[in-house]
Amino acid sequence: MTIVTTGPPPLNPGDLAEITLGHASALPVWLLFVGRALRTLWSNRKARIGLVILGVVILTALFAPVLAPHSPTATDFKPYQSPNSNNWFGTTGNGQDVFSQMLYGARVSLFVGLASGLLATLVAVTIGLVTGYRPGIVDEVLSFVTNLALVIPGLPLMIILAAYLSSRSVWTIVLVVAFTSWATGARVIRSQASTLRDREFITSAVFSGERLFRVVFREILPNMTSLVAASFFGAATAAVMAEASLEFLGLGNPNTVSWGTILYFAQQQNALLTGQWVLVFAPGLAIALLAVSFTLINFGVDALSNPRLREK
Amino acid sequence: MTYLTRKVVLFVITLWAAITLNFALPRLMPGSPVDAALAKLASSGQSVTNAERHAIQVQLGVPNTGLLSQYASYLKNIATLNFGTSYSFPSESVAQTIGKALPWTLVLVGTSTILAFVIGTLLGVYAGWRRGRSADSVVTLGSTLFAAFPPFWLGLLMLYVLAFNWNLFPLKGGYNPGVTPNFSLAFFGDAAWHSVLPGLTLVITALSGWVFGMRNNMINTLGEDYVTFAEANGLRPRTVALLYAARNALLPNVTAFGLSLGAIIGGSVLVEGVYSYPGVGNLLYVAVTNHDFPLMQALFLVITLSMLVAIFVVDLLYVRLDPRIRQ
Numbered sequence: 001m002t003i004v005t006t007g008p009p010p011l012n013p014g015d016l017a018e019i020t021l022g023h024a025s026a027l028p029v030w031l032l033f034v035g036r037a038l039r040t041l042w043s044n045r046k047a048r049i050g051l052v053i054l055g056v057v058i059l060t061a062l063f064a065p066v067l068a069p070h071s072p073t074a075t076d077f078k079p080y081q082s083p084n085s086n087n088w089f090g091t092t093g094n095g096q097d098v099f100s101q102m103l104y105g106a107r108v109s110l111f112v113g114l115a116s117g118l119l120a121t122l123v124a125v126t127i128g129l130v131t132g133y134r135p136g137i138v139d140e141v142l143s144f145v146t147n148l149a150l151v152i153p154g155l156p157l158m159i160i161l162a163a164y165l166s167s168r169s170v171w172t173i174v175l176v177v178a179f180t181s182w183a184t185g186a187r188v189i190r191s192q193a194s195t196l197r198d199r200e201f202i203t204s205a206v207f208s209g210e211r212l213f214r215v216v217f218r219e220i221l222p223n224m225t226s227l228v229a230a231s232f233f234g235a236a237t238a239a240v241m242a243e244a245s246l247e248f249l250g251l252g253n254p255n256t257v258s259w260g261t262i263l264y265f266a267q268q269q270n271a272l273l274t275g276q277w278v279l280v281f282a283p284g285l286a287i288a289l290l291a292v293s294f295t296l297i298n299f300g301v302d303a304l305s306n307p308r309l310r311e312k
Numbered sequence: 313m314t315y316l317t318r319k320v321v322l323f324v325i326t327l328w329a330a331i332t333l334n335f336a337l338p339r340l341m342p343g344s345p346v347d348a349a350l351a352k353l354a355s356s357g358q359s360v361t362n363a364e365r366h367a368i369q370v371q372l373g374v375p376n377t378g379l380l381s382q383y384a385s386y387l388k389n390i391a392t393l394n395f396g397t398s399y400s401f402p403s404e405s406v407a408q409t410i411g412k413a414l415p416w417t418l419v420l421v422g423t424s425t426i427l428a429f430v431i432g433t434l435l436g437v438y439a440g441w442r443r444g445r446s447a448d449s450v451v452t453l454g455s456t457l458f459a460a461f462p463p464f465w466l467g468l469l470m471l472y473v474l475a476f477n478w479n480l481f482p483l484k485g486g487y488n489p490g491v492t493p494n495f496s497l498a499f500f501g502d503a504a505w506h507s508v509l510p511g512l513t514l515v516i517t518a519l520s521g522w523v524f525g526m527r528n529n530m531i532n533t534l535g536e537d538y539v540t541f542a543e544a545n546g547l548r549p550r551t552v553a554l555l556y557a558a559r560n561a562l563l564p565n566v567t568a569f570g571l572s573l574g575a576i577i578g579g580s581v582l583v584e585g586v587y588s589y590p591g592v593g594n595l596l597y598v599a600v601t602n603h604d605f606p607l608m609q610a611l612f613l614v615i616t617l618s619m620l621v622a623i624f625v626v627d628l629l630y631v632r633l634d635p636r637i638r639q
Binding site (some may be wrong): 147160244251267281 | 333578585605
């Protein structure tokens with residue numbers, strides 16, 4: 001019941017600035033926008049569950065050094081231990097504490113998910129806006145590239161790319177994942193941009209002499225907040241899964257502590273056959289939870305720009 | 313241009329682009345995959361013949377020659393299925409290795425895709441029909457959760473519980489060790505038995521796309537006038553749901569086939585690896601862990617081409633399903 005009084009969602013960051021300046025607020029505009037977005041998301045039940053899970057993962061990643069009972073890399077313990085009072089999730093074949101590794105592992109998964117999601121969304125928004133707003137040869141070529149990227153199987157392409165790139169760092173994975181998961185978002189944004197192109201407010205913006213850059217980023221883009229957010233969380237979900245898959249294959253950096261590398265070493269040391277199922281179960285569940293949180297938040301994202309979808 | 317000609321032209325162009333991408337990738341990469349491949353071949357104790365060296369260079373990049381002539385010999389090699397020698401399987405050509413593995417994957421991924429489509433669509437119809445009720449929440453939240461499981465992880469867990477702890481299914485492989493693949497009924501039964509767990513893993517993780525697509529289409533279709541009219545005529549609810557709404561909601565779901573296929577093919581790589589299934593995915597797993605670039609590159613081409621062909625076939629089927637695009 002909170003919807004109607006707040007009025008229509010901000011269509012233009014400029015408008016928002018005027019409204020909020022009236023309240024003599026000292027906060028920057030984008031922060032207010034994020035705050036308002038979070039509040040809308042919070043009012044959606046599914047998105048709220050997602051935000052809570054994501055919040056827990058973020059806190060774990062931030063405070064891993066405080067929370068972890070042991071060093072994640074030190075080989076201080078007897079190898080291949082089952083869960084006990086000292087090592088809650090047991091120890092690896094090298095005698096490392098798995099519980100501490102799990103806490104530190106949140107950092108890599110979260111970073112790769114958010115960074116690749118952000119990069120992929122940047123590419124998707126740029127290509128989607130350019131192709132959607134400017135029909136012609138550029139649109140034809142980029143649309144073909146987008147459709148090609150859509151039909152090329154993503155994970156095999158990632159595997160090939162990661163295998164050719166011999167440098168093993170987290171950034172390699174971020175770039176590879178971003179390079180392979182922008183296409184879905186680009187196509188959705190393109191179709192939305194091409195429908196907005198013929199609207200009256202765009203025509204009047206063009207006639208009033210606004211430059212192309214301003215029309216695209218100040219007039220069209222704010223009307224697609226939910227699509228952009230949706231492609232971000234979609235790409236982030238894909239990135240978390242892809243990172244785990246690549247690291248499980250041994251294509252990540254084996255010296256970093258992440259959920260994917262815990263799985264990799266568990267498989268290398270046949271953890272399941274020796275009864276150490278926690279080594280496999282825990283990191284996989286953590287990856288699944290992070291992916292679920294992004295998907296759940298995505299359910300609430302639709303409500304961001306469409307008040308009719310908001311749950312009462 | 314008719315729908316059919318447009319699809320054929322698009323298919324041919326996409327095919328060419330995929331083949332060219334496969335040519336460009338190793339040449340754009342920093343470092344030299346050729347040197348890496350040759351070093352690996354030499355370190356495995358084999359003598360590298362000039363023919364082999366040439367085959368690898370044609371595939372991954374020849375130093376000091378024009379790109380155009382490299383591209384020409386690359387195309388010639390593909391046309392003649394000459395993918396060189398892999399060092400993971402030195403006794404046979406890459407084409408033979410892949411040829412043996414391809415039928416396994418086609419059957420496994422094909423069956424899983426069809427099963428996931430049927431089950432997912434039915435669940436989507438049900439969730440859409442019961443939208444807002446608890447059945448809808450259970451189906452949508454359940455498939456969200458299953459879609460978030462990394463396929464290889466779900467495979468590992470099922471392997472551990474169902475095969476290792478309870479001995480219900482075989483632990484690994486595509487058929488009993490010691491048996492040579494043949495066309496007997498006993499062998500097919502054995503192979504099917506070995507495929508249950510990998511297939512189940514793929515079906516479970518691929519369900520959600522179909523469920524969500526079908527659920528949303530159902531909700532849209534249920535708002536149409538002819539559905540209201542059918543209800544007003546006193547037709548049974550099940551008849552309205554299945555014959556009036558679901559029939560028409562199905563069409564857009566078929567077009568989403570390509571994207572879902574990509575997900576299931578990606579999943580199959582690691583799932584086959586986990587189960588040591590004798591298919592293409594497991595070969596890619598082996599090739600990656602051995603840094604076997606010639607095999608890897610040929611496999612990527614085969615996987616991409618299979619996917620393009622599958623999407624093309626679905627496009628052709630679509631003509632039969634939707635009479636509007638036949639004109």
